[in-house]
Structure formats: structure tokens, C-alpha cells
Amino acid sequence: xxxxxxxxxxxxxxxxxxxxxxxxxxxxxxxxxxxxxxxxxxxxxxxxxxxxxxxxxxxxxxxxxxxxxxxxxxxxxxxxxxxxxxxxxxxxxxxxxxxxxxxxxxxxxxxxxxxxxxxxxxxxxxxxxxxxxxxxxxxxxxxxxxxxxxxxxxxxxxxxxxxxxxxxxxxxxxxxxxxxxxxxxxxxxxxxxxxxxxxxxxxxxxxxxxxxxxxxxxxxxxxxxxxxxxxxxxxxxxxxxxxxxxxxxxxxxxxxxxxxxxxxxxxxxxxxxxxxxxxxxxxxxxxxxxxxxxxxxxxxxxxxxxxxxxxxxxxxxxxxxxxxxxxxxxxxxxxxxxxxxxxxxxxxxxxxxxxxxxxxxxxxxxxxxxxxxxxxxxxxxxxxxxxxxxxxxxxxxxxxxxxxxxxxxxxxxxxxxxxxxxxxxxxxxxxxxxxxxxxxxxxxxxxxxxxxxxxxxxxxxxxxxxxxxxxxxxxxxxxxxxxxxxxxxxxxxxxxxxxxxxxx
Amino acid sequence: xxxxxxxxxxxxxxxxxxxxxxxxxxxxxxxxxxxxxxxxxxxxxxxxxxxxxxxxxxxxxxxxxxxxxxxxxxxxxxxxxxxxxxxxxxxxxxxxxxxxxxxxxxxxxxxxxxxxxxxxxxxxxxxxxxxxxxxxxxxxxxxxxxxxxxxxxxxxxxxxxxxxxxxxxxxxxxxxxxxxxxxxxxxxxxxxxxxxxxxxxxxxxxxxxxxxxxxxxxxxxxxxxxxxxxxxxxxxxxxxxxxxxxxxxxxxxxxxxxxxxxxxxxxxxxxxxxxxxxxxxxxxxxxxxxxxxxxxxxxxxxxxxxxxxxxxxxxxxxxxxxxxxxxxxxxxxxxxxxxxxxxxxxxxxxxxxxxxxxxxxxxxxxxxxxxxxxxxxxxxxxxxxxxxxxxxxxxxxxxxxxxxxxxxxxxxxxxxxxxxxxxxxxxxxxxxxxxxx
Numbered sequence: 001x002x003x004x005x006x007x008x009x010x011x012x013x014x015x016x017x018x019x020x021x022x023x024x025x026x027x028x029x030x031x032x033x034x035x036x037x038x039x040x041x042x043x044x045x046x047x048x049x050x051x052x053x054x055x056x057x058x059x060x061x062x063x064x065x066x067x068x069x070x071x072x073x074x075x076x077x078x079x080x081x082x083x084x085x086x087x088x089x090x091x092x093x094x095x096x097x098x099x100x101x102x103x104x105x106x107x108x109x110x111x112x113x114x115x116x117x118x119x120x121x122x123x124x125x126x127x128x129x130x131x132x133x134x135x136x137x138x139x140x141x142x143x144x145x146x147x148x149x150x151x152x153x154x155x156x157x158x159x160x161x162x163x164x165x166x167x168x169x170x171x172x173x174x175x176x177x178x179x180x181x182x183x184x185x186x187x188x189x190x191x192x193x194x195x196x197x198x199x200x201x202x203x204x205x206x207x208x209x210x211x212x213x214x215x216x217x218x219x220x221x222x223x224x225x226x227x228x229x230x231x232x233x234x235x236x237x238x239x240x241x242x243x244x245x246x247x248x249x250x251x252x253x254x255x256x257x258x259x260x261x262x263x264x265x266x267x268x269x270x271x272x273x274x275x276x277x278x279x280x281x282x283x284x285x286x287x288x289x290x291x292x293x294x295x296x297x298x299x300x301x302x303x304x305x306x307x308x309x310x311x312x313x314x315x316x317x318x319x320x321x322x323x324x325x326x327x328x329x330x331x332x333x334x335x336x337x338x339x340x341x342x343x344x345x346x347x348x349x350x351x352x353x354x355x356x357x358x359x360x361x362x363x364x365x366x367x368x369x370x371x372x373x374x375x376x377x378x379x380x381x382x383x384x385x386x387x388x389x390x391x392x393x394x395x396x397x398x399x400x401x402x403x404x405x406x407x408x409x410x411x412x413x414x415x416x417x418x419x420x421x422x423x424x425x426x427x428x429x430x431x432x433x434x435x436x437x438x439x440x441x442x443x444x445x446x447x448x449x450x451x452x453x454x455x456x457x458x459x460x461x462x463x464x465x466x467x468x469x470x471x472x473x474x475x476x477x478x479x480x481x482x483x484x485x486x487x488x489x490x491x492x493x494x495x496x497x498x499x500x501x502x503x504x
Numbered sequence: 505x506x507x508x509x510x511x512x513x514x515x516x517x518x519x520x521x522x523x524x525x526x527x528x529x530x531x532x533x534x535x536x537x538x539x540x541x542x543x544x545x546x547x548x549x550x551x552x553x554x555x556x557x558x559x560x561x562x563x564x565x566x567x568x569x570x571x572x573x574x575x576x577x578x579x580x581x582x583x584x585x586x587x588x589x590x591x592x593x594x595x596x597x598x599x600x601x602x603x604x605x606x607x608x609x610x611x612x613x614x615x616x617x618x619x620x621x622x623x624x625x626x627x628x629x630x631x632x633x634x635x636x637x638x639x640x641x642x643x644x645x646x647x648x649x650x651x652x653x654x655x656x657x658x659x660x661x662x663x664x665x666x667x668x669x670x671x672x673x674x675x676x677x678x679x680x681x682x683x684x685x686x687x688x689x690x691x692x693x694x695x696x697x698x699x700x701x702x703x704x705x706x707x708x709x710x711x712x713x714x715x716x717x718x719x720x721x722x723x724x725x726x727x728x729x730x731x732x733x734x735x736x737x738x739x740x741x742x743x744x745x746x747x748x749x750x751x752x753x754x755x756x757x758x759x760x761x762x763x764x765x766x767x768x769x770x771x772x773x774x775x776x777x778x779x780x781x782x783x784x785x786x787x788x789x790x791x792x793x794x795x796x797x798x799x800x801x802x803x804x805x806x807x808x809x810x811x812x813x814x815x816x817x818x819x820x821x822x823x824x825x826x827x828x829x830x831x832x833x834x835x836x837x838x839x840x841x842x843x844x845x846x847x848x849x850x851x852x853x854x855x856x857x858x859x860x861x862x863x864x865x866x867x868x869x870x871x872x873x874x875x876x877x878x879x880x881x882x883x884x885x886x887x888x889x890x891x892x893x894x895x896x897x898x899x900x901x902x903x904x905x906x907x908x909x910x911x912x913x914x915x916x917x918x919x920x921x922x923x924x925x926x927x928x929x930x931x932x933x934x935x936x937x938x939x940x941x
Binding site: 058059060061063064065066067068069153154155156159271272429431432433434436437438439440442443452453456470473474475477478479482483484497498499500501502503 | 521550552553556559560561562563566567568569571671704705802803806807810811814821824825826827829831832833835836838840888889890891892895916917918919920921922
């Protein structure tokens, strides 16, 4: 009975998907009907399926057969899905005409199928980006519901998932579209409030700054909020709760990884060598994004003296002071346990400092250190924005796990991570001596943290990459792990022996 | 022959948690030569995680807490052989393949083996226990041809096996001798909670039922079991999980003193000089008050390893484990215990405060000394408690009023979980009124 309903719902969902994808080859007459019908079938089919799968069994951890399944254990279906997703991303970024997008006129096919929805939300015909945003949001909502069913015994997971679904639907999808419709005259700027610099790497670009400054009150609100998030709100929230407040509660990339990406979380590599690579990567990303952004701002100030409230010399001075303060704070705050990470971060800040001073000393009006600053940004947009976050980050979910981008490439995660490691109340507490080294925590850590390595020593987990998804704590069979915020003292409790023995 | 070892070498038989912990802690403090012998697996893995491999939660590699190059990096030699004999007068171990190794100090940490009680048919094909890696491989090999399985013995391994087989769609019959699951350890309410939970999962739990014999098919494979209820249960596989005993058969003809396990004093020393035994295979001749001579659990193995390592690097140290603690998971219900809670307490010595969620599988039981009103221990189901807080309370013999008042500090459930401190306080007030009307 259950099996029949499962199969029936799968068939329903698959029919919806096929109907949806059929528009890749023909443009429907009545878009509204085809769009509604396919969406209805897709959504109801998958929701019924997930309810049958998870709702028909007792609540608890649902990882049976994960490593036997060709989809979730890098088998043939994993590769098929990976290739399909990658192809979709390549099409979206570089060949949107395959999807029916026409930059010079009326789009057709898959893209145009979403016209009815696009007109309602933003008053314009659909673009490939509207199509992408819609599917992205839909995936987060459908798989979010699935995740909630899967973890219905765990309130942390439920609330966190509702949060990512809310932020994606409202902040990333609905509000920007509607604001665009209400303000058709204002020049384009990013209207996803939570998508702050440096995840939105063009936030401080010349054209973007100009558009915000010319965007009336709305533009100024977004500029102000963006800056406040960067310099005030984010550091405070990260201090209080760790980077999870963003990465697994708010962020759109995180939202997709936590919902649609959840079946692949176990595929992240836990090797020590990969961890070393990760540390190296995040510092490079951090240095690169800082220097390019400072360079872009510098050239904005050079060429738009009328729009600037400060001169470029004042700007450079400010940046230097800011970095020196950061270095000072780090130097005095660093504790014994943090030496290595603190040193890496100090080194990175030092490199940024030297780069800033060199920019001031050796650059002309258009050239930053003899390279056109926008060429640099363009490469970054291609290399990081598209190739890494999209193609590799999502397309390779079924091969590399769901958080590859977040772990190695995301500049936002890098900055939040450094703060989390060095100055935050967040940690995962290990429950005394209760660990049995089973390895569920490490296996299901999407960030590739070898959680067990700490837990079996009775040591708390304080890692910059931890996004606080809480799954290690959920899958632990012995109640060993707890995500919590607490005082900075003894946050890292490295003792010789886990609790239980009387040895000291 | 590999018998020309340099001076001062420590040889450890067994690469489970006890042996490995010993080796790691010796290496932290000394450069002495360390060799670990295991026939079971080339590298250390977590035995407790074998069930998750069968259930598809993990691959076998995930059960290995250290990367394979860890051992070489830490200069710990691994020998993948089976010891046949201890020749203690020559400080030598003979391997089954004819080679041998000499030691200066020997640590025996060979763990346990599943019990078999002489049932008819217990040596048939598709009849086995679950302890070693090889047991899991055997089960995996039979698995495809199992439609229904019978598990004999209502302990922790029994219920794990039930969960494992159930996860792969097998019909499971679970024979338990006691009147309720694990009720030598669990008080009535908790034990009944688990009974119901097991049955809710669709397991055929048969209480007060024992195995009479196993029937064979024409190929010598189990085809069903006869129970003491005079019932015949058809099945293609039988799991025998009626406890474990020390794995010390290879020492039979040695001069090592053994009882159920290898006899050790509180320094983990055997009767032979420079030979020590730890973990499941060690039998304490002078156990601490309230503790068993053989405690076959992960944590005590680890602690014996930590202790012995100190002795072996020259700081002779007594094995003095702290307050008792343990944990398990019965299908979806987590269990934790700290200190002493008896399943059927003697009223003058131990009283208990019990709270259970009216609908869900969450409960807390605190035991205390009624004459002093101080904490003795606790058992929780579906509630996680903070080890450090309970350890401190137990050591300090914390008054119950203070335990109840500060119970929130011991809460270790994930954030946003429903709390139960209010209900527990009400139960405590009621019990106090009852005790002092």
C-alpha cells in the first residue's frame, strides 16, 4: 500500500518534471496552463512522496541505505544527476539561448514558460535568471519540507529549515522582484538584502555603487543596510552565535545545500590533506576579495570625485587604520590554542595592508598595480561567481558533497569563519567522555570536519568552517554533541583525558 | 623470524579501543618502540559502529578514527597476524604462521567473544554472533538470502542486530529470556518503553522466551528455531547475542593466571612480570566498590588504556575510574546513565524520582539516598544530560534539592528542544510531600 502510493507520487512528480522540461523543445500556446499544471504535478508529487517515505515510519535518524544508493553514494545516478545539473548551469551562465532566452527580443521555450509568473511579480517577461531564481527557490521549498519531515523529531533542524526557506522565498525571491516592479525607473542594483558583500562580490563595484547612489531612497537604504550588515550586524551576530546565523539560517547558497543538497552531505572529504588545502584556500580567497574590492573602491573614488564623500587618500588611510586595528585586536586576543590560525590571519591581513599601500603608491587613474581593476573583477566573476559557486558548487553536489563552494570558495564564509574561530561564543560542546568514536558525526558533516577527532578526545569543536547545521549532534547515537553559545573562557577545552577517568 | 627486537619494546595484542588508547598515550609521553598486533583488521576501527555499516549509514572506512598513515607517522608498528601462544619465560609471542615476536612489556587487550551455551545446532551455518569485523562480513554474506531472522538474547547487541536486520527489510524475531527488555539494568517503566518501541518497529519481540535448539536444512544451514514456548520459528539466520566473555582461549596453556578473564590487580598487572591486561579481557581481582570485576564497555577500555600508558612510561598508576556512566541507543531512543540506579532498589538505600513525558519517549529517573537526600545517579531516555555536571554532582554527593533547582545546567539536548525542568520539579515536590507529610 505504502509502496504503491510512493510509486504513484513519484510518477506524478516525474510527469510534472517531464511536462516542464518538454518546453525545452516546444513553446506552449497557453503558458499559464502548462506552467501551473507542471508545477502542481511536480510539487504535489514530490511532497506526497516525501510524506510517504518519512511520514510512514517512526521519527528518528533516517540514514538507512545512504551508502547503498547509487544516487547518494557516488553511483551511476549520482553521476547522471551531477552531469545534468552541471549542464544546466553551463546553459544558464553561458548558453541561455538553449533554454529559449532571447536577449534581443521575445524569448521562447523553457524561459518563456515562466512569463506568466514573471509578469505578476516584476512586470517583465521572464529571463533565464528569473527561471533560475524560480527553480532555485522551488527546490529549497520542496526539499525544505522534505528535510523537516526527515528531522521532525528535532526542533533545531525544523526552525533552522523554516528560516532558510523564509529568507530564500521572501528576501531572495519575492521582495527583489516586487521592488523591481514598484521602482521601474531606478537603475538596477541587487535587492536581496541578506546577500551582502563579499558573497555579493560586486556590491562595492563602481557601477553598483553608482546605481545605488542614483537609486533614490531605496538605493540609499540598500547601501546603508549593506554597509551596516558588513561592519556592524554581521560581526555582532557572529560573535554571539557563530557563523551559523548566516551560513545555515539565512544564506541562499546554504539554503540550497541544506535542503536539496542534504542527501549528499556525507560526500565531503574528511582527509587531513583536504583540510590543509581548505585553510590555504580560504586565506587566499580572503586576501583576493579584499584587495580587489579595495582596488575597485579606490578607482571609484579616483574617477567619481563628485559622488564621493571622501577622497581616495582618506579612504586608503581609513583602510590602513581599520586593518591595523584588526591586527591589534587579533594580536592581543589570540590565545595559546589559536596561535596557528591567528598567525595565518595576521599574515593575510599583512598582505592586504601591503597591497593597499602599493595601490596608493603605484596606481594611476584606471590601472590598479598596472592591471585594469575591472579585468580583475571580471575574472573573479567568471572564476568564482559562476564557475565555482554554480557549476562546481551545485553541479557537483552528488560527487563532492553539498558545501564545496561554502568550504573552499565563499569569501563570506571565509571572513565569518575566521571570526568564528578567533572571536565568537559559538562552539560544539563534547559531552565529557561519552563518545564511542563511531564516526556518524564526521561522516555526515557537510563541511568535511572530522568531528570525531575532537569528540573522542573530549574536546570541544571550534572550527572556522563549521556552519552550525547541527546534523552531527542529531546523528550522534550517544548524545555527545551540542551546539551552543557560551563564554570565551575554556571554549577550547583541550585536556589530557576525556571525562570519566580520575587521571589528570 | 622477527625476534631480534631492540631493547624496551612494548607489544600490544589487540587493536581495539583499549590497546589503541594505550599506544596513543604511550606515544604522547615516550619514544619507546610500540607494536600492535591484530588478526581482526589491519587498522583500528570503532566496533560500536559496525551496525551502521550494515545499515548503510557509513562505509567501513568511516569507522576508522585515524587515517591509515597515522600509525606510521606516530611510529606505531602494526602487525596483522594472529597470536597462537604466549611463551612468557622467553618474553615471546608465537604467531599462527610460525613467526614470533619478543617483547619487554606485553599488553593483552584482546577483548571479548560472543557466548554460546551449547544449544543443539549452534554451530550450523548462518548461526552467529556479532562482535568482530568478520561477524559483520559473515552477516553481509548471508544477508541476501535472509527473509526472516531470529535473535536470541535481550542485551545491547541483540537489539542492535534487530535494528540492523530490520533496516534491511528482514522480518525479525527477538527472543528475550527476561520478562521485559534488559530489565536487569533498566527499571520497569524504561524497560516497558523499550518493549513497546521495539514492537512498534514491527519486531516480533518474544519475552520470557528462550532458545531450545536450531534446526538445520539439508545443507547444514539454520532453517528455524525451537523456543521454550514450544514454538517453531522459521528463519534463515540466527543471531546469538547472549552476552560476551573474555577472548583468552589462546592463553590456555600459558602460565598466565586466568578466571573468567585475565586476572589483574588494580595496577592492571597480571601474575607475570611485565605482562598487563586491559579492557574486556581483564578481570579485576580487587574491583572498586560497586563495580564489576569485568566491565566490557567502551569507556572502561579507554580508561584502562589511559591508565596503563602512564605505568608503562614509568609512572606506576592505579586504575581508578571515576563515576560510572554509560549510554546506548535503542532504535530511536537514546539512553544515558550516570552513577547508580538499580532496576529494583532496596527502599532504605535508594529512592527514585521518575518523570515521563505523557506521550513521548522521554523520561528522567533520579536515584538518591533517602536518609541524606543526596544524588546517587540517573537514567534518562530521550533526554541528553551533561556529563561534566553530573560527574561533579555525583562526586560532591549533591543534595537533591540543589540537583532539581539546577537541573537546567545539566540539560544537553539540542537548542530549542522542549524542556522538562518544570515537570521534574513538580514531581520532586510531590515526592517530598509524600515522604514528609
